[in-house]
Amino acid sequence: DSGVTQTPKHLITATGQRVTLRCSPRSGDLSVYWYQQSLDQGLQFLIHYYNGEERAKGNILERFSAQQFPDLHSELNLSSLELGDSALYFCASSVGLGEGLGNTIYFGEGSWLTVV
Amino acid sequence: AQSVSQHNHHVILSEAASLELGCNYSYGGTVNLFWYVQYPGQHLQLLLKYFSGDPLVKGIKGFEAEFIKSKFSFNLRKPSVQWSDTAEYFCAVNPQTGANNLFFGTGTRLTVIP
Numbered sequence: 075d076s077g078v079t080q081t082p083k084h085l086i087t088a089t090g091q092r093v094t095l096r097c098s099p100r101s102g103d104l105s106v107y108w109y110q111q112s113l114d115q116g117l118q119f120l121i122h123y124y125n126g127e128e129r130a131k132g133n134i135l136e137r138f139s140a141q142q143f144p145d146l147h148s149e150l151n152l153s154s155l156e157l158g159d160s161a162l163y164f165c166a167s168s169v170g171l172g173e174g175l176g177n178t179i180y181f182g183e184g185s186w187l188t189v190v
Numbered sequence: 191a192q193s194v195s196q197h198n199h200h201v202i203l204s205e206a207a208s209l210e211l212g213c214n215y216s217y218g219g220t221v222n223l224f225w226y227v228q229y230p231g232q233h234l235q236l237l238l239k240y241f242s243g244d245p246l247v248k249g250i251k252g253f254e255a256e257f258i259k260s261k262f263s264f265n266l267r268k269p270s271v272q273w274s275d276t277a278e279y280f281c282a283v284n285p286q287t288g289a290n291n292l293f294f295g296t297g298t299r300l301t302v303i304p
Contacts, residue, residue, distance in 0.1 A: 166234075
């Protein structure tokens, strides 16, 4: 158990719908990351929040958005869903920002999203 | 373009065989390097990491990796694999550009035959 908690574990929804994935980081971790794992794209970094503020964006679609709340949990919102959005969405957390401090990123078990 | 390459997509070994999985990256400057393992149906787990110092890094479950800066490589090794090592292995790079983000290779699926 990495200490990173994600809900829901599985989600099936229809095209055009909107879903919210939730993540609680490890206790004491200020950074939260979202990654998408799909068969055709592999593991891709989506977005990084640190202590409530967006720090970096990766290959995140405009239909997707995220936020980190004062209690440090994070939500990833996926809207206007398409079949190609079906994937495993991982949340991860780390203590800080890295930059040579050697912060290790720990992953949650992921949320399986199936769009039908 | 900057990337992380894992050239072996699927490796099949018999138990007790030795393992080496290749990882090359194309980021310049200082990098932190990681190997993660994903067992079937499970999340990514950290096997080992390199930040600085001894380029030969030992991780959990008997795995080790060697950072060769001149070759931009961080290959994963295990002298004797077990059936329980069957999993997908991901190499990841943190390019230390000011954001603590990981960029992953495409993964190598390891199947160990008992």
